[in-house]
Amino acid sequence: QQQVKQSPQSLIVQKGGISIINCAYENTAFDYFPWYQQFPGKGPALLIAIRPDVSEKKEGRFTISFNKSAKQFSLHIMDSQPGDSATYFCAAEGAGSYQLTFGKGTKLSVIP
Amino acid sequence: KAGVTQTPRYLIKTRGQQVTLSCSPISGHRSVSWYQQTPGQGLQFLFEYFSETQRNKGNFPGRFSGRQFSNSRSEMNVSTLELGDSALYLCASRSTVGGYTFGSGTRLTVV
Numbered sequence: 001q002q003q004v005k006q007s008p009q010s011l012i013v014q015k016g017g018i019s020i021i022n023c024a025y026e027n028t029a030f031d032y033f034p035w036y037q038q039f040p041g042k043g044p045a046l047l048i049a050i051r052p053d054v055s056e057k058k059e060g061r062f063t064i065s066f067n068k069s070a071k072q073f074s075l076h077i078m079d080s081q082p083g084d085s086a087t088y089f090c091a092a093e094g095a096g097s098y099q100l101t102f103g104k105g106t107k108l109s110v111i112p
Numbered sequence: 113k114a115g116v117t118q119t120p121r122y123l124i125k126t127r128g129q130q131v132t133l134s135c136s137p138i139s140g141h142r143s144v145s146w147y148q149q150t151p152g153q154g155l156q157f158l159f160e161y162f163s164e165t166q167r168n169k170g171n172f173p174g175r176f177s178g179r180q181f182s183n184s185r186s187e188m189n190v191s192t193l194e195l196g197d198s199a200l201y202l203c204a205s206r207s208t209v210g211g212y213t214f215g216s217g218t219r220l221t222v223v
Contacts, residue, residue: 034211034212036214041216042216042217043116043202043204043214043215043216043217044155044202044214045214046211046212046213049211089154089155091155097168098143098145098160098162098167098168099145099157099160099168099170100145100147100155100157100212101157102154102155102156103154104154105154105155
């Protein structure tokens with residue numbers, strides 16, 4: 001059972017555009033929602049994370065929007081750059097579970 | 113500050129053999145987790161250790177095992193390797209208040 005559904009699988013965005021990746025979860029016990037960026041040959045790197053007590057969090061060009069009632073959260077990358085081309089994963093963790101449940105990933109390509 | 117170190121980076125093994133992968137967490141981090149990454153299944157949780165105790169285990173067969181030492185370094189072992197065990201194995205360490213920091217992984221190929 002896939003507990004975190006991520007879409008789209010792939011995304012092509014023009015340089016300077018906005019990249020939007022969406023995730024939906026089923027388990028209401030999740031209370032920590034991070035986004036990871038992974039380049040080929042590297043491990044995932046934490047980009048930004050949010051807890052359900054806030055609806056939005058912004059760090060530089062990256063913003064998480066969180067909708068608790070809909071059990072959805074999304075990553076917005078403003079002013080997308082070719083260097084942002086990577087695979088992005090959403091994840092969720094329940095309190096005391098000590099494990100991340102990941103979405104299947106979105107391969108982002110930012111074209112000049 | 114050194115990151116999470118995983119060794120070896122690449123490994124080729126034959127079906128039926130066993131393998132041991134190593135992970136050194138960030139200094140001061142006592143929690144170490146292991147994940148398997150494959151193109152088909154994505155990132156899947158294997159197990160998590162804290163102060164030498166396994167606190168959680170994912171849905172993997174008993175051929176997959178792990179342990180953590182008193183210095184927080186961790187190893188995972190896969191016995192009786194199958195072709196389907198070919199994957200990138202990722203280790204992550206975590207402080208008591210921070211997020212997970214992943215290593216670059218060990219690429220295991222089973223032939």
